[in-house]
Amino acid sequence: MHRKLKIRSMVIGLFFTLLFLGLVSRMYYVQIVEASMLLEKAERLWADEDILPAKRGSILDRKGKVFAEDGVAFTVAVNPKIIADKGKDIPNFANEISQGLALILGPNAGVDTSKLEKQIYAMTTKLKQNGKDLAIEVEVNPEGWKIDGEIKLKIDELAISIREKYDLKKNSNIGLYTKEVIKRYYPLNSLASQVLGYVNKAGDPVGGIESSLDEILKGLPGKLNHEKDTSGVEIPDSKVSYTPAVMGNNVRLTIDQNIQYYTETAIQKAMDLYHPKSMTAIVVNPKTMEILAMANAPTFNPNRYWEAEQQDYKNLSISDAHEPGSTFKLVTLAGAVQENLFNPNDTYQSGSIRVPGSRPLHDHNYVGWGPITYMRGLLYSSNVAFVKLGYEKLGVDRLKAYINNFGFGSKTNIDLPNEVAGTIGQMKYDSEQATATYGQGQVVVTAIQQIAAYAAIANGGKLMWPHVVKDIEDSKTNEIIKKFEPKIIKQAVTAATAKQTSLYLEQVVADQEYGTGKKAYMNGYRIAGKTGTASVVDPGKNTYKTDSWLISFIGYAPVEDPQILIAIIADEPDLGGDYHQGSFVWAPVFRDIMTPSLRNMGITSNTVDAKTVSETPIKTIPDLSQTTLTAAKNLLNQTGLTPEVFGNGAKIIKQFPLAGTEISMSRPVYVTTEAKITTVPDFTGKSLRDSIEICALLDLQCKVSGEGYVTKQVVTGTGAQRSVKFELHPLSEPTPEVNEDSVESQDASPNASPEETTESD
Incomplete structure (x- = not known):
C-alpha cells in the first residue's frame, strides 16, 4: 500500500515537473523565439488606417x-x-x-x-x-x-x-x-x-x-x-x-458659360416645338477651333444622374455619325473652286441626272428649275449641280482627296472620350460617287468633323484641331501648369480658295430670293452658311424614309473676319411631311445663339460703329410687294426707313430685306420696279455687304478683290452672263491706279486662278 502511494506520488510529481518544463519551454519560445513575429502580428491587428x-x-x-x-x-x-x-x-x-x-x-x-x-x-x-x-x-x-x-x-x-x-x-x-x-x-x-x-x-x-x-x-x-x-x-x-x-x-x-447657356436654351425651344429625336449644336472660334459651346438634347443633370435615360449621357456632337446631306456640298464646292472648275456663270440643266448603273438622281424638288447657272444651283442647293461638279468635273480620285483634306473618315482627336470616326465608303460604283458629292450614301460623318471643315473655309483653309480644354491650373496658386495651344492639322485648301468659297456661301444667306439660308440673315452682319436636308435610312428596310429628314445648318460671322461658327443638327423633327419647313427649325436656333454670342464677344456691326448700333432704333420692314412706288415710300417713311430704288417702273417687283425682317433705321431698303434691270447701278462708296445684297436683288454675278468699300467697278458680259467686278479699299486708303484691260481679261477667263480673283453671286 505504502509502495503504491509512493509510486503514485512520483508519477504525479513527474507529470507536474514535465508540465512545468513544457510551460517554461513554451513561454521561452513565445517570448523569445517568436516574439518579433507575434508582435508584428499584433500590430497588424491593432493597426487602423x-x-x-x-x-x-x-x-x-x-x-x-x-x-x-x-x-x-x-x-x-x-x-x-x-x-x-x-x-x-x-x-x-x-x-x-x-x-x-x-x-x-x-x-x-x-x-x-x-x-x-x-x-x-x-x-x-x-x-x-x-x-x-x-x-x-x-x-x-x-x-x-x-x-x-x-x-x-x-x-x-x-x-x-x-x-x-x-x-x-x-x-x-x-x-x-x-x-x-x-x-x-x-x-x-x-x-x-x-x-x-x-x-x-x-x-x-x-x-x-x-x-x-x-x-x-x-x-x-x-x-x-x-x-x-x-x-x-x-x-x-x-x-x-x-x-x-x-x-x-x-x-x-474653352467653353463660355454664357454661350453654352444661349445654345442649350435655343435647342431646347426647338425640341419643345418640333420634337426631333435629338438636337446637337456646336459653337466654335473658327480661327482656333476652341469649342465655345457644345450642347445636345435630350440632356441630363449630373447632380441627379441616376434619373436620366442611358441615351441622355451621350455626347452626340462627337459620338453620333450620320449622312450629312447638303452641308457636305462644301467639300465638292471648295474642291471645284480649288481646281478652277467652278464658274458661277456656266449653266446646266437642273432637275435630274443619270450616271451609269443608277436610277436618275434628282434635285430635292424633283423637277428642278430648268437651265440655270451653277451659282443659282448653289443658292437652290441643287443636287444635280454638285453631281456635275464632283462626279463629272472633279472625278472620284480628286473628290476623295478633298474629302480626306477636310478630315472626314478620321477622328478629329478632340480631347473628349468616345469620339467616332464616321465612315467614307470606297465609292466603287458611279452612283455612290455621285451621291457622295451631296452628302448621301457612302458619306457618314460627325458634327465635330463638319464644323471643323467649315472652320477651314472660314479661317483661310486650315484644318484645325478641335479642343475643349484651354489649360490646367494649380488649384492652390491658380498658376497655369499646362496650356493647350491651337494646332493646324493640315492645309485643306489654299487661302484664296477658302476666301472665294466663303463669298459663295455668303450668297446662300444674303440672296433673299433664292438662297436656302436666307433665314440666317442678320441686320448689320455678314453671314455665310449652308443648309442641309438629309434623307434618313429607315431601319431594317434598306431604304430612305419619305417623310422624315435630318435638318442642319452651319454658318459663321462676320464673313470678313470670322469669329464665331455654329453648327445645328436636328434629327427627324416633326415637319408635317414637308422638308421645306426645315428652316423653321434651325433658323431661330441660329439667331438665338448668334445674336447674343456676338454681343457677348463684343463683335459689333460691320456697317456702322458700335455707338450707332446701340443707339439706332430697330424697325420691321413692311411688305411692299405689288404696291406702287409712291405707296411703298409712304409705308417706309411711316417707319422711318429709306428706300433705294432700282428701275423706272411704277410698282414694286422685289424688295430686300424681305417683309418682316428687323433692321436698324440707318440701313436702306432696296426695291426694284422692273423685272429686268438693264443698267448696272453705281456701287462706288458702298460696303461689300451692301454691294452683295444689291447684286443678289438685281440677279447680278459679282467678283470682288480687296476689303473695305467699292472704289471701282467693271461690268462684263450681257444677260445671264453679266457680271460686275468690284475693287475695294478702306476709306482711308488712296485708290490705286487699275489697269482695266487686265481686270476685264481676268473676268473673262472661266478658269481664273483662285489666287487671282474672288467671286460671289
Whole structure:
C-alpha cells in the first residue's frame, strides 16, 4: 500500500515537473523565439488606417466660372447596437426608423419605398463579421450616400420627431445620424453635362472631362495610421503617422458659360416645338477651333444622374455619325473652286441626272428649275449641280482627296472620350460617287468633323484641331501648369480658295430670293452658311424614309473676319411631311445663339460703329410687294426707313430685306420696279455687304478683290452672263491706279486662278 502511494506520488510529481518544463519551454519560445513575429502580428491587428480623400480639382469655363467642384454633402448611417438597446424599451423601434428613412430617401433616389424600408431594416439589425455582436455603424448605401443639405434636414427632423414621440432626451443617441462627406457638385445642373460627364456616389468618374482628365483632377489621397484595440478604442501613446492629401488640379475649358447657356436654351425651344429625336449644336472660334459651346438634347443633370435615360449621357456632337446631306456640298464646292472648275456663270440643266448603273438622281424638288447657272444651283442647293461638279468635273480620285483634306473618315482627336470616326465608303460604283458629292450614301460623318471643315473655309483653309480644354491650373496658386495651344492639322485648301468659297456661301444667306439660308440673315452682319436636308435610312428596310429628314445648318460671322461658327443638327423633327419647313427649325436656333454670342464677344456691326448700333432704333420692314412706288415710300417713311430704288417702273417687283425682317433705321431698303434691270447701278462708296445684297436683288454675278468699300467697278458680259467686278479699299486708303484691260481679261477667263480673283453671286 505504502509502495503504491509512493509510486503514485512520483508519477504525479513527474507529470507536474514535465508540465512545468513544457510551460517554461513554451513561454521561452513565445517570448523569445517568436516574439518579433507575434508582435508584428499584433500590430497588424491593432493597426487602423484611415484614407483621407483628396479634394478634386474644379472644372472651370474659359473665364474662370465654375462648372464642377467638390462641396459638402452628408451620408446617412445607423447604429444597430444602440437601436437594439432602445428597442428593449420601445417596441418596433428599428421598424420605425426604417420606415421613416425610406419615406425620405425613397422619393429622392427614385426607388420603391416599401422595398427600401426592408433593406434599411436589414441594415438596422446587421451583425459584425463575427456573426454574434451587432454592428456599431452601417451606412445606408446607396440611397443615403452623399445627400444634400435639404435631405439632411429631413433626416434631422425625423430624429427629433422620434425623440419627442417617445419622450427621449433632446440629444439622446437613437442610432440614427448623418456624417459630413465630400460630394461632386455641378452648380449649373445640366449645363454642358455631356461635355463634363459626372462623378457617381462611389467617387468614380463617368464620361466627359471628369473621365478623360481624371488623373489630373483627382489628386492623391492622404493616410492617417494609428492603433486601436479590438473594441475600436485608440491605444494610448500608440504609433501615429500622417500623410496629407494632395488636392487635384483645376481644368479650364474653352467653353463660355454664357454661350453654352444661349445654345442649350435655343435647342431646347426647338425640341419643345418640333420634337426631333435629338438636337446637337456646336459653337466654335473658327480661327482656333476652341469649342465655345457644345450642347445636345435630350440632356441630363449630373447632380441627379441616376434619373436620366442611358441615351441622355451621350455626347452626340462627337459620338453620333450620320449622312450629312447638303452641308457636305462644301467639300465638292471648295474642291471645284480649288481646281478652277467652278464658274458661277456656266449653266446646266437642273432637275435630274443619270450616271451609269443608277436610277436618275434628282434635285430635292424633283423637277428642278430648268437651265440655270451653277451659282443659282448653289443658292437652290441643287443636287444635280454638285453631281456635275464632283462626279463629272472633279472625278472620284480628286473628290476623295478633298474629302480626306477636310478630315472626314478620321477622328478629329478632340480631347473628349468616345469620339467616332464616321465612315467614307470606297465609292466603287458611279452612283455612290455621285451621291457622295451631296452628302448621301457612302458619306457618314460627325458634327465635330463638319464644323471643323467649315472652320477651314472660314479661317483661310486650315484644318484645325478641335479642343475643349484651354489649360490646367494649380488649384492652390491658380498658376497655369499646362496650356493647350491651337494646332493646324493640315492645309485643306489654299487661302484664296477658302476666301472665294466663303463669298459663295455668303450668297446662300444674303440672296433673299433664292438662297436656302436666307433665314440666317442678320441686320448689320455678314453671314455665310449652308443648309442641309438629309434623307434618313429607315431601319431594317434598306431604304430612305419619305417623310422624315435630318435638318442642319452651319454658318459663321462676320464673313470678313470670322469669329464665331455654329453648327445645328436636328434629327427627324416633326415637319408635317414637308422638308421645306426645315428652316423653321434651325433658323431661330441660329439667331438665338448668334445674336447674343456676338454681343457677348463684343463683335459689333460691320456697317456702322458700335455707338450707332446701340443707339439706332430697330424697325420691321413692311411688305411692299405689288404696291406702287409712291405707296411703298409712304409705308417706309411711316417707319422711318429709306428706300433705294432700282428701275423706272411704277410698282414694286422685289424688295430686300424681305417683309418682316428687323433692321436698324440707318440701313436702306432696296426695291426694284422692273423685272429686268438693264443698267448696272453705281456701287462706288458702298460696303461689300451692301454691294452683295444689291447684286443678289438685281440677279447680278459679282467678283470682288480687296476689303473695305467699292472704289471701282467693271461690268462684263450681257444677260445671264453679266457680271460686275468690284475693287475695294478702306476709306482711308488712296485708290490705286487699275489697269482695266487686265481686270476685264481676268473676268473673262472661266478658269481664273483662285489666287487671282474672288467671286460671289
